[in-house]
Amino acid sequence: MTHQTDNPDDPKIPRFHVAVDVVALTIKRNLLQVAVVRRDNPMSCIIDKSTGIASEVPRKPTDYALPGGQVKWQNENLIDAARRELAEETGIELSRDDLVQIGAYGDVGRDPRSGRTVSVAFVAFNAEFATPFAGSDAASAQFIDVVEVLAEPNRLEFDHSRIIREAISRVRDLMERTPIALKFCEEEFTLSDLRHVYEVIFHAAYNEDADALRYADRIRSDDALTGGREFEERMQLLSRTILESKTMFSMDSPEPLRSLGSVGFSSKRTSSRESEVVDKLQRVLKDEYRRSEAVSTRNPDSARANLKISLDAANFSRKATAIEGFIEEIPESTRSSASGTGKPAQLYRKGKAKKLDPPLVVQRRPTKPAKRPAK
């Protein structure tokens, strides 16, 4: 009755399809993007939110899926299958080091087609997926903003939205104690580049309750100081939105915003109320994005733009350089800053450490009241 004591060939024991799915992440401008494909099947496999069961429905042009597929050979390791599928469908070729396993997804009903499929999910990183979409199946592959693909009217097939959210949640955890952030950077990078990675991953949009609140507050006060008026208004909207929805894009909940009202809030909110919140949030973020897009278009080489969500640059650089083996200075090398102006920055390359000690804590506490003696 156990796989230890059973005859593995017992015909009564079912065999399963084993697949892999890849959450390939990259940072474009100020938002996290994920690689998705449009399947060429006329039917999409969409999960019904109330039953949790997937069924085949007519495909809409806004239906996406993660790159992935079945393990093809008896002697193909899971991680190699993931690399192969990613390459086949997007043209991106990565080494084993660039993939991290997230877990297995094998719920009954996650795949409506015949048989039962257990899928093993991986996250994959690259700074700049330079030659994507060159693969054979790649015609319909693209990178898309995570906040966009998770929201209406887009739909993700199977349980892929859950996989994306859990993947990001895991990445956030890894950011503190492992050098995973460097995988989003080029080989040579500045402290500013690195900081930008942390800023994006820890952005409220990819964050859970407490952190979201913390950051919204920080954003507001930052902006109040710099005096941006229109921007502050938008951020206050975001802040209120977060306060109302409380969990926002809670990465751990089974569905986006499903947990709305489940944390002690009066849970009388209807789903129309929920989607209203999503809409607000979407508007705000997309607004920011368009703004940064405009800036970046003016400076096409700029990898970052002027989204006013920022960590303290001075102290971040001290933290990062204090961690033994995290990054190492490249002597006598600098790069002028992305915006063209400002002092050229020191270049670094990745160090030898596999673990960050001390961990790189992005912010310890919500900077409570900014009560400082008025000089």
Added chain:
Amino acid sequence: MTHQTDNPDDPKIPRFHVAVDVVALTIKRNLLQVAVVRRDNPMSCIIDKSTGIASEVPRKPTDYALPGGQVKWQNENLIDAARRELAEETGIELSRDDLVQIGAYGDVGRDPRSGRTVSVAFVAFNAEFATPFAGSDAASAQFIDVVEVLAEPNRLEFDHSRIIREAISRVRDLMERTPIALKFCEEEFTLSDLRHVYEVIFHAAYNEDADALRYADRIRSDDALTGGREFEERMQLLSRTILESKTMFSMDSPEPLRSLGSVGFSSKRTSSRESEVVDKLQRVLKDEYRRSEAVSTRNPDSARANLKISLDAANFSRKATAIEGFIEEIPESTRSSASGTGKPAQLYRKGKAKKLDPPLVVQRRPTKPAKRPAK
């Protein structure tokens, strides 16, 4: 070519055995124990350390495996299969909440028998597995110390030693930010019980480099203060052992102590040198264990014993109670301390929070020099 575009019934795509394995953890006295079974097959499936390939060899009485087995039905969820297998083989019945998925293990060669098996591993918790070994297959099930089962002469079948180490590593990570520690406690518990859980899980034996060093130092200084002489000697041995081996039971490395010498140490160490280190460590830990065993036998009701590895009780209680929603006081209830002496302790039950905010950090830094103004 992808599971999205493929015909799932394509006969050229292989199907696999899908199994589950359960790492059922409990704390006995001062050591972490894991449930293992002795399979009744005359052959054991043991992985060759150099090739990483498992093969069937004559069974020794010191060969163990994790409880687990194949997913039996088309409509059985992975977590339910894990619960079923655990119940069948050990008699332990748990709810879904008590299992956490660790990941999928599907390396080629991990199972020498026919076909290919992908196994999904779970950790399971219980304070006191009160009625274990009542199940049908349970004759050969037992709990065994983790430090013992991972060392000579014991052998773990398949890749189960790797699974155990990765499971513990994951548990340690979860201890900081989730209320997972409460799963090792009874329904009603004292702060002392809770602290004991943290002490055991963060024990150097289940720890990686930096943490191990930190704790060894702390142990030494603690003991130096209390003046224990014989004990201090043993701890210095442990400390030296750690310094020499550097990674000790590195939970993330593929094999116990495989990473020895891989962190900048002169890697000339032979494997006999490695096993010497293991032996030392084993001696020290088993020594401690026997000592605590003796104490516990005198006080059979005592869930904890007097292992001198301890967090600061006073500050731990403040930290734990400061975390919102972590634990809640049970009014007007106390329990006299385990040793019989001392003031009765306040009882708590688990709170509502799913995340710990702020995280429960066991110790921030290795208390560098204990330089305090000599009063």
Added chain:
DNA sequence: GCAAAAGTGTTTCCCCTACACCCATGG
């Protein structure tokens, strides 16, 4: 010159550790 970014110096203040102290119990 001016704005913007990099990065170092410096100050302030909060939090965490450490220790003292008191309480309640059993022997």
Added chain:
DNA sequence: CCATGGGTGTAGGGGAAACACTTTTGC
């Protein structure tokens, strides 16, 4: 009455956040 464990009070030191300031670039 002493030893032991539970728990609160509190001081002070370390460290991170906040702020100041210099340097270097583009316009």
